[in-house]
Amino acid sequence: MKKEIQDIISYKKHRPWEMPNRHWFWYQEWNDVLFLHYQIQEKDLRKLVPDFLELDSFEGSYFVSVVAFTMNQIHIRNTFPIGYFSNFHEVNLRTYVKNKNKPGVYFLSIEAEKLIPTVMAKLLSGLPYEHSNIVRSPNFYYMNGKRSQIKIDFTVGNKNENLKGIDLWLTERYCLYKDNSKNQIPLEVHHKPWDLYHCELKNLEIKYQKFNEYLDFNHPSLYHYSPGVKVIAWNQN
Incomplete structure (x- = not known):
C-alpha cells in the first residue's frame, strides 16, 4: 500500500495547483466508473447551488453529471481497509463550481449501498450521503432510493486516446465543496x-424526483467509462 500511495503522490504534473502541504487523511479507490453528463440551463443550476459558490462552465455551457461507481479499500491514514465498511457501490449527482477561482465539484446527491458505511461517510465527510438499494454487475447498474431510480445497461469500447477539452474539464477535478x-x-x-473509454448505452432509465424538472436524465450529452483511479484525500483545515 505504501508503494501505491507513493506512486500516486509522485505523479503530479497534471495537477492544476499544488497538493496540500500536509499529510493526506483518506485512501480510497473509485472503480468501474460510469460518467453521464448533462447540459443544464444556468438559471436552473443557480437554484441548486449555494450562492457562495460560483457556477463553472465550459465555453458557456453548464453541466450536471451522474457518476456511478464502486468504492473500494477506503480507510483512514495509518489504518487498514475492512471489507464490509471499505467496499460499497455509490452513485452521485454532481455539478461544477468555483470558489476563489479554484474549480471543483459540488454534490447535489450522494447515494451509497450499505447502511452503516453510508452513515459513517456522512458523519466523517459532512457530505450529503443517503442509503439506497444498489446492485451492479460489470455492465449493469441498478439503484432504487427514496427519491431516485436508476437502471443502466452498457458496454465498454476502446480507450479514448484523443481526449478533448470537455472530457478533461468534466473529469479532472481535484477538490470538492460542501454546503x-x-x-x-x-x-x-x-x-x-483518468483513463477514459468509449461506451455504448444499451438501456438508460433515470429519475431524480428533485431534479427531473431541470434535466432529461435519459438523454445525456456525453458519457464515459473508466476502470477507475486510486485516490488520496485531505480533510479540511
Missing part, C-alpha cells in the same frame, strides 16, 4: 489522470 458558507475551504483530492 457550508461558514467554512468555504474545499476538500482536496489527488489521483493520476
Whole structure:
C-alpha cells in the first residue's frame, strides 16, 4: 500500500495547483466508473447551488453529471481497509463550481449501498450521503432510493486516446465543496489522470424526483467509462 500511495503522490504534473502541504487523511479507490453528463440551463443550476459558490462552465455551457461507481479499500491514514465498511457501490449527482477561482465539484446527491458505511461517510465527510438499494454487475447498474431510480445497461469500447477539452474539464477535478458558507475551504483530492473509454448505452432509465424538472436524465450529452483511479484525500483545515 505504501508503494501505491507513493506512486500516486509522485505523479503530479497534471495537477492544476499544488497538493496540500500536509499529510493526506483518506485512501480510497473509485472503480468501474460510469460518467453521464448533462447540459443544464444556468438559471436552473443557480437554484441548486449555494450562492457562495460560483457556477463553472465550459465555453458557456453548464453541466450536471451522474457518476456511478464502486468504492473500494477506503480507510483512514495509518489504518487498514475492512471489507464490509471499505467496499460499497455509490452513485452521485454532481455539478461544477468555483470558489476563489479554484474549480471543483459540488454534490447535489450522494447515494451509497450499505447502511452503516453510508452513515459513517456522512458523519466523517459532512457530505450529503443517503442509503439506497444498489446492485451492479460489470455492465449493469441498478439503484432504487427514496427519491431516485436508476437502471443502466452498457458496454465498454476502446480507450479514448484523443481526449478533448470537455472530457478533461468534466473529469479532472481535484477538490470538492460542501454546503457550508461558514467554512468555504474545499476538500482536496489527488489521483493520476483518468483513463477514459468509449461506451455504448444499451438501456438508460433515470429519475431524480428533485431534479427531473431541470434535466432529461435519459438523454445525456456525453458519457464515459473508466476502470477507475486510486485516490488520496485531505480533510479540511
